[in-house]
Structure formats: structure tokens, C-alpha cells
Amino acid sequence: MAADLGKTARPDLTGIEHVPGSKKPDAIVVGDHITRQFGGLKAVDVGHIEIQRGVITALIGPNGAGKTTLFNLLTGFDTPDTGEWSFNGHPLARVVPHKVARLGMVRTFQLTKVLAKLSVIENMRLGAKGQSGESFLKAALPFLWRSEEARNTERADELLARFKLDAKREDFAGSLSGGQRKLLEMARALMVDPELIMLDEPMAGVNPALKQSLLGHVKSLRDEGRTVLFVEHDMDMVRDISDWVIVMAQGQIVAEGTPDAVMADPAVIDAYLGAHHDTDLSEMDEKALEAEAEAELEAELHDTETKGS
Amino acid sequence: MNTTEKSPATEEPKAAPTQARRTPPEVVTSIVLGILGITLALGFTSPFAIIKGRQAVAKIDEDPARYDGRPLAMVGQVLGIVGTVWLVAWLVLSFTVGFAGIDMFDVLRTALNQALGPNAIVYALAAIGLNVHFGYTGLLNFGQAGFMAVGAYGLAVTVVTWDQPFVLGILVALLAPVLLALVLGVPTLRLRADYLAIATIATAEILRLVFGAVETKSVFGGSNGLNNYAGTYQDANIFRTWDVFNPGGALGFDRLDLWIMSFSKRDLWSMVIGWLLVALCCLVVWALMRSPWGRLLRAIREDEDAVRSLGKNVFAYKMQALVLGGLFGGLAGLYLALKQASVVPSDYSTNMTFLAFVALLIGGAARVAGPVIGAMILWFLISGMREFFEQATAGADPVMPTWLMDNTQASLIRFVAVGLGLMLLMIFRPQGIFGDRREIAIDGR
The missing domain is CATH 1.20.5 (Single alpha-helices involved in coiled-coils or other helix-helix interfaces)
Structure with a gap:
């Protein structure tokens, strides 16, 4: 794992104001005036956003609130109409997706994008950064990349064991179940060794038995020093694992705070949770x-x- | 695997005894193949009718509560046996004494000659290029003929029009397709796959028309094309002066006759060079595709965004694949120009691209040997069929009834048959001969 990911104590979030766009003591992502218009619809209109380093931040909101669009904008998969944002102080406006990923900001997708016709282990190997065997001129000369490939495979096997996918190592990724695909996508993203991992609805389509272990995996990402930002509809999960919650509605950030505080906020309850938020x-x-x-x-x-x- | 599949199948009829029994699809297939065999297909489908019939009977006997139609399956089998007996008798007669004026031995010899000859090599090289584009990377290049044309004209124009040495011509021929790939790739590779298809097919047609235009006749030679550039290649023919059996002396024969095949010295030389080129290209593809680079291409074929999200520069890799496949295409054009010693614009029509695609699909995309085997089979079939139909429609009293086919249609009907064969291939074996069925079967994301 990366040397710069120190296993320091979790940052204290109690001092942070519970207002939209509040200042964080150590923000990894800072964005300003990010807007994206689809025809007459302003899908995203975020005045100011900061994501705290080293914690799990949940991005919630009703359907069509612009969560996934914001994800796409931040990672370069979509271009905003206005706005600028930075990752670790590095400006990211108009930076192409693969460069964003190389900087250490890696995302997964709402509809999992495992490469179905590649085996599970090949999916994993693909994630490794800076492979010399991926250079056209060196590819035909295996002795130049074989040892590197072996190292990557070793790391991939460790991650597969951690995510309990080692039994599926040689299977086509297309033969995995929905939950296993989510796990594989997460494990593959870890092969890039990101500082910030962005999960787009990690629980969608996952059966309850696997949910618990997925929760554990997300927590373990934070515990090894990574920052996690995730979009989720599953309120149990949000309550369970997130340290900070950002609520979006109609493209804007309407509330921020610790999970308990946000879920008690009448504005949030009205806008999103509805009257039945306490009953199952x-x-x-x-x-x-x-x-x-x-x-x-x-x-x-x-x-x-x-x-x- | 089998036991787990069987148990629910055997329990099902007990659970639903009133369910209507149905005819297994194999029964219908068997009867259709059987009838085709004794009529239109000249017996060639009959062995398959037997196989399908046997499968159907086995299925019915295993689970009589669910399936019926046993008598029909037997009819299919009998039809198949009759057709097969007829086919065997017909083939034996044709090869020994000649049957109804058709010399089957001659048909077979023509087909084999073409399957191993220079024509098949041209298509094999072009299809290897398409395999890199379409098979491995998922790029839809419908303009392989354009890459071939710039390769061929690169040599011819350098040597004939500009009067430069032959070696320089070869270099230009290899450089031109690389440049074409860059020019085509920069605007289109960032867009969806469809745009590349449109741009390549249009560019290939533009190139062909420009090369054949009256206005550019002084450079490209118009519709007659260019010739007199391949002297160096022809002079290097080792078979002109060198005799395998008699070192130092001239070759003692005009043609190499191997009973079932026969090649001229010129073709023999082209075949040596050509198959060496094919082997070299296959080696390059094999070495590249087992590397992490090849893995990246296959990943891009499936989902570009997933690859992008992992920090890979998808555009650069697609460009590399386009250049490499284009280079193989240019090599095919260069080889075609050398082996027939003339470049004519009409050779580089869209037909060329599509037949190369057919070769690739027959052999199986994303397999190293797929395009090579595919090109050999394609040429075996289309030249064998031409010879067969030509003989069948030749003379004052042809074997083939004239209301069915006359001599002018004989050389065209083979393409109808190729089209039909391709459809059947896509339905029954979409992965081609060498492909992996599992790869096709998985389609979920």
C-alpha cells in the first residue's frame, strides 16, 4: 500500500458547522460554483463543497438530485458548464478521466463495469498503475515486464483473498453475481491504490447477506487511511458507516452534518426521507x-x- | 454438471403431467437438412441430418413424457442416410471416372491452389489487421481496402512516378498506412465506434476514386493504374535460377506439380514471401496480445469507461491499435502490388474489406490463427465453387439446367453461397472456427 497513507487517528468532525458547503479542517477535494445544465434542467448547481480527508462521506438525496452527475463531473467523465475544483490542491477542471484516476481519485460505477470477458484475475491486473508491459514497444518483450506482472499478480491475489473472491480467480468476470461484481470493482479500484475512492451506489443490487461484508470492506478502506466518498440510497448503510453526510436535492447541497444530525434535520426529512423515516x-x-x-x-x-x- | 442439469428435467413431467408434449427442435432441423440434402444441397447436408436425427431420438427416448415426434426424427435420419449414400457414391464416381461432365478432381485442385496461393495470403494479411482492430480492440474499420491502397500505391508511385529506388518504395508503402491511421484516428477515436466505421469506409472510397481519377492520371495512372515497379521483386525469385534438387543448375520445370496442386515459379516465390509475412505478422500479434498491452485492448473492446476510470489513456491505446492493424493492411496491399506486378484502383473496392471481414469471422475473431485459417477456407470455397459451377454450366448441353443457372451467373452464385454460409455461421457458430463460445455467451455487464 502507499506509503503516504498514514494510519493516523480519525479526524475529529465535531467542530465542523452543520451548514451546506462548510469548511473542513483538512479537505482533500474543494469545489466552487460547479454547475451542469442539461437543456432546461440544472442538474448540478453546487456553490461550495469540501470533502474531508480520511473519513467516509456519504452523498445522499432523492432520485435526480444530481449525485451521479456530480460524481461524473468531479472525475472528468463529464464536463461542467462552470466551476473549478481541486484534488489535493491540484486543479482538476478539464482534466481527462484517466489523469484524474492517476492522481489518486478513483471511482466505481452505479452499473458495475467489470470486464465480463476477462477473467477475474485479469480484471485485477488491469488495475495496476504504471505497467511497463502496457507500453507498445515493450509489450512484445516479456522479459521486460514479467517480474512486474508477478508483483502485480501477488498484490491482486491478496486483494482477492481480502474480498473473498479468490475462489473465482480464473472465472470470467461475467459469471459473477451482482454483489460479487461490486466487490470486484472495488478491489480493482484498489489496485490503482487511490487516496480517494468514490463508490457510486455500492449497495445497489446486492443481497442482504453480502451487504454486511461490503459494509465491512468500505470501513476497512477508511481504516487503512483512504478517503471514501459514496452515493447511496440505503439509509441503514449511511447511518452505519458514514462519518459525514452531504444531502443534495435538485442539484444543490441542502444540508450537511453527522448522520444523526442530518437525519434529525426537519428540512432533510421533508425533502428526502418523508414521514416514515424511522419505521422500517x-x-x-x-x-x-x-x-x-x-x-x-x-x-x-x-x-x-x-x-x- | 450433467447430473445437476438432469434432475430437475426428470422431475418436471411428474409435477406437470398434463403439460403438452412437444417436438424437440432437432427433429425439424434434421428433416430440413435431410430434404435439402437430397435436393438442392447435393448431399452435403445429409450427414448433418443423420447427426441431428440421432440427437433428437436420444432426447425423446431419455424423456418420453416431455417430447414426442420420434417417427419424424426417424424420417429425418433415413433421408440423411439416403443423401449421404448418394453423396459418397457421387463423390467417388466424380473423382474416379468424372461424373456428368464435372471433373471433381479439377475442382478440388483449383480450390486447394487458391487456398494456399497468393490470393489467400493477401486476404489473410488484411484480416490479421482487421483482427487487431475489430477482434481485439473493437474498432470497426470498414476501410481496410484504403489502408491496402495506400500501401500498394506508396510503392508504385515512389518507383514509377518519382523514379526512386525500390527499397525506398517499400519504406513509403509501410509509412503511408501509418499516416493514414493517424489522420483517421485523431478526429474519430474520441467519438463512438460508429463514427470510425463511417469515416474509414468513406476514406477508403475517396482514396480509390482519387487514385483512379482522370485528373490525377499523371501521378496514379488513372483507371489503368501503374506497373513496371516490381522488377526487383521478380528478379529476386530464387526459383528462377535455383534448383532444390540440383544446386547451381536452373530449375528443371516450369511449374511445380504436386499431383493435387500445381504452382508456377512466380506464384511459388510469392507464396514463400507471403507465408513468411503471414507467419511474421501472426508472431507479432501473438506476442503483443498475451502482454498487458493486449489485455488493455481487450478491456477497451468491452468498456472504455471502465478502463479510463483505472487511469489508462484509452485514446492512445486505440490509436496504437489502429496504426498496427492499418500497417498490416498496408502490408497486404504492398504484397498484392508485388505479386500481381500492377496496381489497379478497382482492386481496392469495399468488396476487399468485406471479404477480409468474412475471412476473419470464419476463422474466429480475437484468435491469432483465426484470420489466416479463415482466409484459406474462404478462398478454398469461392474458387472451388466457381470452378464447379463453371464446369456445370459449360458447353452446349450443360449439366445444370439453364433455367436454374447459366454460364454468366456461374461466377456470381458463389458470393450468394458465401453470404448464405456466413449467415448460417453467425447463427450456429458466432465465434467462428477458433473462437471461444463462452466469450460470446457472456453478455452481461
């Missing part, structure tokens, strides 16, 4: 669904009986 919606739904299904079944049974006679 999924459980309620289940009961309602069951009752509905039973009624349907009975009706059907009755139907066939009358037809049969």
Missing part, C-alpha cells in the same frame, strides 16, 4: 404484500372452482 419500510411492505398475495390466491382458487363445476 421494507418490513411494512412485506406484510402488506403478503396480505395482498393471499387475497389474490384465494380469489384465483375460487375462480377455478367455479369454472371446474
Whole structure:
């Protein structure tokens, strides 16, 4: 792992003001006046944003709030109409995506982008930075890159073991389940050894059994000194693991704060969580669904009986 | 694997005994192939009718509760057996005494000559280039003929029009496709794949028309093209002066006759050079594609954004692939110019590109040997079919009924057959001969 990722104590966030765009003691990303317009819709309109180094920051908000668009803008996959932002003091406006990634700011995608027709281990090897075997002139001469490849493979195997994907090492990545793909994408991003890892909905489509282990993995990223920024709809996850929450609505940052404070904020509750934010919606739904299904079944049974006679 | 698949299948009929029994698809396939075999397909589909029929019967016997149609499957098999017997008898007769005026031995010899001869080599080289573009990187280059044209004209114009030495001509021929790739790549490679396809096919046509135009006749020779530049190549022919069996003496024969094949000395020389070139290109592709560089190309083929997010400069790698494949295309053009000792613009039409694609798809994309084997099979088929149909329609009383096909249609019908064959290939074996079925089967992201 990178030498510059010191395992210092987690920064204290208690002193930070709970207002949109608040100043952070040690910001890794600082952005100003970032806007992106799609036709008549202002998808992103962020006045000021700072992401604290060494903690897990959650970016939440209703659908269409501009979270993923902001992700795309920050990582260079989309170009904003106005605005400037920096990573570790390095200005990033109009920097192409691969250069952003090389600086140490690596993202994953909402719809996982594992390379289905490459094996799991090849997916991992692809992530390694600065491979001399990827140079056209050296590629045909294996003795120039073989030892480097072996080192990368070793590191990849360690990560696969950590993410419990080592049993799938030689399988095509396309044969993995949705949750395993999320894990592979995260592990592959770690091959780049990023300082800031940006996860776009890491829990979407992941079964509950795998969710717990995914949560653990995200926490472990912070514990080894990386900064994590993630977009998520799953409130349990946000409450569980994030140190700081930024709430977006209609392209703007509407609130910021620690998870508990944000979820108690009436503005956030109105805008996003709704009145039922304390009851477990999924459980309620289940009961309602069951009752509905039973009624349907009975009706059907009755139907066939009358037809049969 | 098999046991786990079987258990639910055998339980199913018990759970749903009223379910209608259906005919396995193999039954229909078998009957269609069987009928084709004894009519249009001259027996060639009959062995497959037997195979499919047997598969169908096996399926029905294994699970009679789910499938019916056993009698029909037997009909398919019988049709297949009849057709196969007829095919074997016909082939034996054709090869021994000649059958109905068609010399099958001659057909086979023509086909083999072309499969190993210089024409197949031209397409093999062009298809190796397309394999780098399309097979490995996913770049849709529909203008391989353009790369070939600049290679061929690079040599001819340097030697004939500018009166420069032959070696310089070769250098220009290798440099021109590289430049073309750069010019095409800079504006289009940042865009979606479709744009490259449009730009390349348009550029190839523009180049062909410019090379054949009256206005540029003084440089490119108009529609007659250029010749008289390949002297150095022809003079270097070792078979003119050198005899394998009699060192020092002149070669004692005009043609090399190997019973089933026969080549002129000129072709023999072109074949030695050509197959060496093909081997060299395959070696380069093989060495590159097993490296991390090759892995990157395959990754780009699947998802550019994923590769970008890992800090790789996708544009640069696509450009490198375009240049490398274009260089192979230019080599194909250069080789074509050398082996036929003249460049004519009409040789570099879109047909050239599309047939090279056919060769690639037959052999299997993203496999080193795929384009080479594909080009050999393609030339075996189209030259064999031409010879066959030409013989079948020749003379005052042709074998083929004239209402079905006459002599003028004989050389065209083979392309109809190639098209049909390509469709069947895409349906039943989309990965080509060498491809990996699993790679095609996985399509989820």
C-alpha cells in the first residue's frame, strides 16, 4: 500500500458547522460554483463543497438530485458548464478521466463495469498503475515486464483473498453475481491504490447477506487511511458507516452534518426521507404484500372452482 | 454438471403431467437438412441430418413424457442416410471416372491452389489487421481496402512516378498506412465506434476514386493504374535460377506439380514471401496480445469507461491499435502490388474489406490463427465453387439446367453461397472456427 497513507487517528468532525458547503479542517477535494445544465434542467448547481480527508462521506438525496452527475463531473467523465475544483490542491477542471484516476481519485460505477470477458484475475491486473508491459514497444518483450506482472499478480491475489473472491480467480468476470461484481470493482479500484475512492451506489443490487461484508470492506478502506466518498440510497448503510453526510436535492447541497444530525434535520426529512423515516419500510411492505398475495390466491382458487363445476 | 442439469428435467413431467408434449427442435432441423440434402444441397447436408436425427431420438427416448415426434426424427435420419449414400457414391464416381461432365478432381485442385496461393495470403494479411482492430480492440474499420491502397500505391508511385529506388518504395508503402491511421484516428477515436466505421469506409472510397481519377492520371495512372515497379521483386525469385534438387543448375520445370496442386515459379516465390509475412505478422500479434498491452485492448473492446476510470489513456491505446492493424493492411496491399506486378484502383473496392471481414469471422475473431485459417477456407470455397459451377454450366448441353443457372451467373452464385454460409455461421457458430463460445455467451455487464 502507499506509503503516504498514514494510519493516523480519525479526524475529529465535531467542530465542523452543520451548514451546506462548510469548511473542513483538512479537505482533500474543494469545489466552487460547479454547475451542469442539461437543456432546461440544472442538474448540478453546487456553490461550495469540501470533502474531508480520511473519513467516509456519504452523498445522499432523492432520485435526480444530481449525485451521479456530480460524481461524473468531479472525475472528468463529464464536463461542467462552470466551476473549478481541486484534488489535493491540484486543479482538476478539464482534466481527462484517466489523469484524474492517476492522481489518486478513483471511482466505481452505479452499473458495475467489470470486464465480463476477462477473467477475474485479469480484471485485477488491469488495475495496476504504471505497467511497463502496457507500453507498445515493450509489450512484445516479456522479459521486460514479467517480474512486474508477478508483483502485480501477488498484490491482486491478496486483494482477492481480502474480498473473498479468490475462489473465482480464473472465472470470467461475467459469471459473477451482482454483489460479487461490486466487490470486484472495488478491489480493482484498489489496485490503482487511490487516496480517494468514490463508490457510486455500492449497495445497489446486492443481497442482504453480502451487504454486511461490503459494509465491512468500505470501513476497512477508511481504516487503512483512504478517503471514501459514496452515493447511496440505503439509509441503514449511511447511518452505519458514514462519518459525514452531504444531502443534495435538485442539484444543490441542502444540508450537511453527522448522520444523526442530518437525519434529525426537519428540512432533510421533508425533502428526502418523508414521514416514515424511522419505521422500517421494507418490513411494512412485506406484510402488506403478503396480505395482498393471499387475497389474490384465494380469489384465483375460487375462480377455478367455479369454472371446474 | 450433467447430473445437476438432469434432475430437475426428470422431475418436471411428474409435477406437470398434463403439460403438452412437444417436438424437440432437432427433429425439424434434421428433416430440413435431410430434404435439402437430397435436393438442392447435393448431399452435403445429409450427414448433418443423420447427426441431428440421432440427437433428437436420444432426447425423446431419455424423456418420453416431455417430447414426442420420434417417427419424424426417424424420417429425418433415413433421408440423411439416403443423401449421404448418394453423396459418397457421387463423390467417388466424380473423382474416379468424372461424373456428368464435372471433373471433381479439377475442382478440388483449383480450390486447394487458391487456398494456399497468393490470393489467400493477401486476404489473410488484411484480416490479421482487421483482427487487431475489430477482434481485439473493437474498432470497426470498414476501410481496410484504403489502408491496402495506400500501401500498394506508396510503392508504385515512389518507383514509377518519382523514379526512386525500390527499397525506398517499400519504406513509403509501410509509412503511408501509418499516416493514414493517424489522420483517421485523431478526429474519430474520441467519438463512438460508429463514427470510425463511417469515416474509414468513406476514406477508403475517396482514396480509390482519387487514385483512379482522370485528373490525377499523371501521378496514379488513372483507371489503368501503374506497373513496371516490381522488377526487383521478380528478379529476386530464387526459383528462377535455383534448383532444390540440383544446386547451381536452373530449375528443371516450369511449374511445380504436386499431383493435387500445381504452382508456377512466380506464384511459388510469392507464396514463400507471403507465408513468411503471414507467419511474421501472426508472431507479432501473438506476442503483443498475451502482454498487458493486449489485455488493455481487450478491456477497451468491452468498456472504455471502465478502463479510463483505472487511469489508462484509452485514446492512445486505440490509436496504437489502429496504426498496427492499418500497417498490416498496408502490408497486404504492398504484397498484392508485388505479386500481381500492377496496381489497379478497382482492386481496392469495399468488396476487399468485406471479404477480409468474412475471412476473419470464419476463422474466429480475437484468435491469432483465426484470420489466416479463415482466409484459406474462404478462398478454398469461392474458387472451388466457381470452378464447379463453371464446369456445370459449360458447353452446349450443360449439366445444370439453364433455367436454374447459366454460364454468366456461374461466377456470381458463389458470393450468394458465401453470404448464405456466413449467415448460417453467425447463427450456429458466432465465434467462428477458433473462437471461444463462452466469450460470446457472456453478455452481461
